[in-house]
């Protein structure tokens with residue numbers, strides 16, 4: 197087991213936060229109220245909002261923006277850590293053994309920030325042979341993998357029937373690997389190709405074995421921004437409507453945000469607000485993850501500013517934990533931010549390290565690739581003072597070191613948990629399956 201210091205001799209999260217003045221590590225009492233909010237003309241307002249968070253109250257969009265712009269990083273970190281401790285007092289940081297699998301990179305949606313896709317017929321365009329998909333899945337299954345994150349481009353000819361057949365085949369061959377597949381824009385694309393409602397597309401995919409839906413393609417849920425960075429992609433309202441349909445079909449999904457490009461600070465808060473409102477309604481999101489735009493080498497690089505700094509990432513990540521008070525889990529993004537930043541976020545609201553991602557094509561196509569072996573991920577988590585714990589797609593614990601599994605074991609149990617929490621009856625195929 198690797199217990200060496202963090203790469204490049206950088207300090208551990210515990211040390212770094214000690215330098216920042218943070219409280220001792222998890223498991224004990226929540227940090228006390230801050231005596232130092234922020235200095236400057238807005239200090240009193242920041243302190244008032246911080247007190248609301250400390251009291252477990254929800255903050256408004258205006259208060260979120262004020263924290264974004266005027267709270268210092270240490271205060272944001274402390275408040276986010278407080279929210280995390282309330283939700284996850286057991287001192288664990290979870291992760292899932294998974295891999296990315298992109299059956300095709302052919303896409304007709306032409307997002308200017310995407311270095312992954314190829315137009316139909318373009319050099320480098322591919323659709324993976326089934327044997328190759330099986331080989332990659334077998335590698336994952338041999339490692340005890342629990343999930344495949346399966347997404348692709350918006351191929352103009354691969355309809356729902358193609359994806360459903362693939363799902364059914366993989367479900368039969370690899371029953372322990374959950375199919376976490378097809379983002380909202382992909383589902384929307386399939387509905388357009390099929391010329392039928394997304395609810396019907398989902399019904400076929402759920403019957404074929406789709407187990408949960410990734411939160412990709414959200415980018416920034418603000419139309420002004422989407423018109424600039426991805427004008428052909430699913431709109432904000434539609435992205436949310438597809439996730440609502442996913443939740444009503446009895447599946448859980450995750451939520452994401454890509455920031456640090458053409459959006460304003462207020463638009464980051466607007467994104468949070470749209471997610472929080474849908475979660476109030478459905479309770480279907482398991483987790484939230486965010487990352488900064490990776491502008492190097494993308495088709496419309498000239499549109500974008502330089503890559504956002506780690507400080508910006510940490511601030512927004514901490515604010516996400518504070519604002520999204522109804523989404524249970526926060527994933528850090530070590531693939532885009534590196535292990536050092538990811539480790540810091542464990543004291544800034546994050547309780548999950550995401551997936552081990554044995555393969556990652558989308559972010560790496562943009563020149564950003566920070567994959568690490570499982571032992572190294574666990575070492576980072578331990579050095580931050582937490583117990584690394586394996587989970588499944590629904591955040592059930594599936595770690596032999598901790599005894600019997602706990603929490604939802606499958607999509608049906610996850611749907612039941614959500615329904616019980618909301619006091620609602622579920623509709624749709626997943627709830628009946």
Ligand code: SF4
Nearest residue numbers: 303305306307310349
């Ligand atoms: S981000 Fe997705 S939809 Fe957009 S061009 Fe890339 S593969 Fe296509």
